[in-house]
Amino acid sequence: MAANEVYQYSLISALMDGVASSGIPISQVLRHGDHGLGTFQNMVGEMIVLDGEVYQMKADGSVVHVDPETTITPFATVTKFSPATTVRATLQDGKKDLQALLDNLHPEATNHFLAIRLDARFKRIEFRTAGGQCRPREGMVDVCSRQTTHTFEGERGTVVGFRCPGYVMGINVAGDHLHFISEDRERGGHILGFETEGEVEVGVAVMSKFHLDLPEGDKEFDEAKLVKDEEGIKAVEG
């Protein structure tokens, strides 16, 4: 795969349906990208892939630097990130201002994918980490009902994210999906809200190639109903 193509393993609908007990080694995902997000076996923690390194951000607040050969993912989205546009911006109302910035930077790309990287000092950042399934096939809405939220102030760090077009809802998350990791790689999770301090650097790439790998020989996946729960996805991943 060339730079700025999307690679995805499995479906967000499969996670919603609790398909998370197996997957592929993360090393296999890294062949296709060095920048992205996802989750881990049994949805234990949030995954961020930053500059080719993989981190598991757990509900107890700890972050584990993951060995991609020995760790499995049931869902991940990555790209070989090469920002086509890099801008400096002030994002006081974090998610909303970032959304507006992306809209203005690439008004032509509503029907394409975007990869996003944001390096900043955060006046405030709020994120969640999912603790994992209590039982096999427990769906993501139930898993996230027990999520832990964390808020930090004055933290430096990086946001890795994707914007997906509306028509992939169910396959991935339509709209902006952002994960955060602190500069010291000791804190992070799925972003709920943020404010940045001063100007920040935002890198963006428009992507028009999407590669989807479905689980093979995975009974959980084969049996999943994969009903598109648009509201549920928005609630836990929006």
Next chain:
Amino acid sequence: MAANEVYQYSLISALMDGVASSGIPISQVLRHGDHGLGTFQNMVGEMIVLDGEVYQMKADGSVVHVDPETTITPFATVTKFSPATTVRATLQDGKKDLQALLDNLHPEATNHFLAIRLDARFKRIEFRTAGGQCRPREGMVDVCSRQTTHTFEGERGTVVGFRCPGYVMGINVAGDHLHFISEDRERGGHILGFETEGEVEVGVAVMSKFHLDLPEGDKEFDEAKLVKDEEGIKAVEG
């Protein structure tokens, strides 16, 4: 791309929205597959790709053997077809019996893609051909409201098709999508119904890799609303 991976250019929702005035040379599509279906610039006719050859099946009943270097497609789906299962079957109630056969052959593959090839003598085969847009951006429902239908009896020929999982509705057509071409390559189109004579050979491959290329620098595509018209897609492509 290896055998039995799906390659798709653009979206069925884009066709529904009338995005068909440009596209990519078919030679570019053929790099990814030798078996498939699609349409042509301005939706003039139905496309079938059979053993690497491309045919344009037009509304006046004629079939053109297409030069892939000089012909453009705004939407196509192909695979390098290598049937994993080949069975002989009797399909008296054509589409319905084929559907049941596929369900029984691959009950585990509800959430995967199937590529299908059927070689048979048809007691009766009914297909349609779309004549093309009357104006730029005319949507597929309107184009197909003027479709020509043809019915033949005692015709030998080949069916090329795909079964797509429900979650790709809007990106492609959920369910079975079949095109037909006669053995003499002089007749064909999008299948509405059929009955086969005696036993027929059905080749099937389960596919778990899906590659989507979106139009680049295509103003029509960029501006398309891509509202998912599930009923409309079923009506014209089901």
